[in-house]
Amino acid sequence: MSRAGCHMIGGMDISSIIGLALITVASSPVPAGAETKAVTLEPIRIANPEFDQAGQSWQFTGTESADAGYWSPKKHGAADAEWFEGEVATLGTGGGCTASCVLPADAVVSGASYRIGFNVARWGPDLASLKVSIEDGASRPIASSGSIEAGLWRRRFVDLEIPSGDTISGPFTLVFRxxxxxxxxxxSTVLLDKVSMARIGVDEPGFQSLFNGRDLTGWIGNVKGYGVExxxxxxxxxRAGGNLYTQDEFGDFVFRFAFxxxxxxxxxxxxRAxxxxxxxxxxxxxxxxDNSHPKYAGLKPWQFHGSVYGISPALRGYQASPGEWNLEEIRADGRRIRVVLNGMVISEFDLDEAVRAGTLSGQEHPGVSREKGHLGFCGHGDLVYFKDLRVQPIFRPESKP
Known part of the structure; x- marks a missing residue:
């Protein structure tokens, strides 16, 4: 890289959970990124994924003994953090409280699998858990997760598969219960924020591997500071610092990898370096x-994960917890740049528009004008892992070799 007050409900101090938002726990319901072969995640748009109360879109159902709805940590003295910002959803655990949103008409198809991501925490002293499901037009679950325990704030993922051959009809709804x-x-109460959904698939034809899984054949630069494990x-x-680059150069491309x-x-x-x-x-x-680490609390928006350094910021809160695999896609198509993290578009912008009034860093970035260059890893003295590296060049008729 070249970032409390309190609120009492039922006698419980909300800061006991919100204030610990940067602490994570070890368990995970689905080992995201642990696939034995590379997969791709095609983003599906979720209306109002961060529970902005003004944006509506979500429907809440409470019970006689528990409430459900929007709630603002900031209004009660808790600053935004990696796992939550603005409003969040609150779901009581007194028996079947729900938050649901209608999915795009073409989002759900028979035989497909979907990865649902969400940030979740528990407020209160006793065990709290929830299930995630996709329901059809008759409010019948057509795919459901097991129980997912809520603890301290962290990002969770579940994979849901629609049975093949089933006749299904919408409108389809994503439901947290x-x-x-x-x-x-x-x-206790379950707190929920930053929902994402993506269709799980495989690479389209035309992708080429950048890594043989054994050694650094095809890579140049500081090979001493990198290796295979x-x-x-x-x-x-x-052993050494510095950068590792692909031997080949790429102009317009789609680059997919796990980290x-x-x-x-x-x-x-x-x-394009x-x-x-x-x-x-x-x-x-x-x-x-690792956005969530306290030592990065003072970073500028254009320094967090997924941002193009000094040029354009990215959404926060969609990264898996430290030590877990993430899936990422970077698309450079002419002047358009798009970054997809774990099935969520966290950055998409036009380079010319981004620097029209100057760069966010206030420094010159001549690389913005480069049309071609190497892909690579920029070492900053820390241990990081990368795998499943593959790229698909984008050729226009006039640029075909």
């Missing part, structure tokens, strides 16, 4: 780092 805890002494490229910062960052780690993806000089300025650098 709390599970009643009959042993609870005091009711368990089928992934990893940094060895104790894993330990707590506090930092790296970057060089695009020369093999010498500062890739963040002579080319462009798409940030790779």
């Amino acid at each position: 709390t599970v009643e805890n009959k042993d609870a002494v005091r009711e 368990n089928g992934a490229i990893r940094t060895f910062p104790e 894993k960052v330990p707590p506090g780690a930092n790296n970057g993806i060089a695009i 020369p093999s010498t000089g500062d890739a963040a300025f002579e080319g462009m650098e798409v940030q790779v780092l």
Whole structure:
């Protein structure tokens, strides 16, 4: 990279959960990115994924003993953090509270699988959990998850498969439903934010692998500072720093890969970069780092994960917890740049528009004008892992070789 007050409900201090938003726990319902072969995630638009109360879109259903609706941590003294910002959804655990939204008409098809991502926490002393489902036009679940326990804030993922051959009809709805805890002494509440949905698939024809899984054949630059471990490229910062680049250059492309960052780690993806000089300025650098670590609390918006350094910011909160694999896609098509993280579009912009009034960093970025260059990893002295690296060049009729 070249970032409390309190509110009492039922006698419980909300800051006991909100204030610990940057702490994570170890368990995960679905090991996102742990697939034995590379998959792709095609984003499906969720209306109002961050529960902006003014945006509506979500329907809430409470029960006689529990409420459901929008709630603002900031209005009660809790600053925004990686896992939540603005309003969040609150779902009581007194038996079947729901938050639901209607999906796009063509989003759900028979035989397809979907990855649902969401940030979740528990407020209250007793166990709280929820289930995720896709329901048809008759409000019948056609795919459901198991129970997912809510604890301290973190991002969770579940994969839902629509049975093949079933006749299904919409409108389809994505539903989060709390599970009643009959042993609870005091009711807890599930907090929910930043929902994403993507269709799980495989690469289209034309993608080529950039990594053989064994060694750094096809890579140039600081090969001493990188190596291979368990089928992934990893940094060895104790040996050397610096950048590692593809031997080939790419102009317009779709680059897909998986990455894993330990707590506090930092790296970057060089695009359209020369093999010498500062890739963040002579080319462009798409940030790779653990947004949630306290040492990054003071970063500028254009320094967080997925941002193009100094040029354009990215949405926060859609990254898996430190130590878990993430799936990412970077698309550079002419002057358009798009970054998709775990099935959510976190950045999409036009380079010319982004720098029309100057760069966000206030520095010159000549790399914005480059039409071609290397892909690569920008080492910043931390341990980071990359795997499933593949690229598809985008050729226009006049640019075909």
